Amino acid sequence: MPAVASSPIPAVLGPLDADRIADLRPYLESVPDPRSRRGRWYALTAILLVCACAAVCGAKSIDELAEFGERATNSLLASLGIRRRLLGWRRSPKPVTIGRVLQALDGDALDQAVGAYLANRHRITASADVPAARSRQAIAVDGKALKGSARPDTPRRHLLSAVTHDRVATIAQVEVGVKTNEVRHFKPLLAPLDLAGTVVTFDALHSVKANITWLVETKKAHYIAVIKTNQPTAYDQLAALCCDRIGSPGWRS
Structure with a gap:
């Protein structure tokens, strides 16, 4: 998959609640992870779900994909499979992480x-x-x-x-x-x-x-x-x- 070119981030991306997420997880789990096992924090399925939800909400660039994750609520990130940090909060992947995964993906x-x-x-x-x-x-x-x-x-x-x-x-x-x-x-x-x-x-x-x-x-x-x-x-x-x-x-x- 080619890397998505960056573009200006819009003021507001469309909303998406946890209850409206189509469960792609069983299907996305079949996609092989191109990364080494060492140093992984985000599951591949979680990254792809963030990208899918962001795209549905109007994201058209890597920056916008990451922005969706930054604006998502803690409960939404949990439903997407984003792991919890030590203090209980969750953080969506940065643009560089998303870009590298999409570029290496099958x-x-x-x-x-x-x-x-x-x-x-x-x-x-x-x-x-x-x-x-x-x-x-x-x-x-x-x-x-x-x-x-x-x-x-x-x-x-x-x-x-x-x-x-x-x-x-x-x-x-x-x-x-x-x-x-x-x-x-x-x-x-x-x-x-x-x-x-x-x-x-x-x-x-x-x-x-x-x-x-x-x-x-x-x-x-x-x-x-x-x-x-x-x-x-x-x-x-x-x-x-x-x-x-x-x-x-x-x-x-």
Whole structure:
């Protein structure tokens, strides 16, 4: 995970009470700690929970992540897992500590943990919504460059994500390296997800026979591959098929 650039601290960050904290702890505990065992005061899960709560409240830089912890009440810090000092008070990690941890962290492991949490929350919400529960769930797979991730010596980082169509949530995400492409990350991205009966949508780039076969036969999912005119060969081949083999012709537009 790239370090977050510093920016001016806003006058007020949004409030967050202990009772409103989503329990990410079981998911974040699966993220490996990159630090040596010696000299640790803060648990990795506690640091990540502070960052998660601060981000929900509007923090956009390391300084703001740390500021949230400084403004948090003792009871809130306790619920986040911040250890108590000798005199009974708790102190949130400083910006330098947060920055070092985030820079050394395994970004893919963190993405998997947060994605698993969001996927579970999405299932719970969908099951509570009767009309949504009766309809087929849909997930879009797409890749985008990460805004603000470029550095003088490196290009912007590229992410491949799985996003729900309804109640939009990113339930899986992996980084695509500069020496590879999105197609190779298609299976690793979707492998941890329960896709039985789900409709997966993607563009022409992922219309690879091996990936589609795996999606249908192994994951028991359905799919819609969007083929546009910027892929003229595939588009013309599909346009030449009989409509009863491909459904409504309007899907090609």
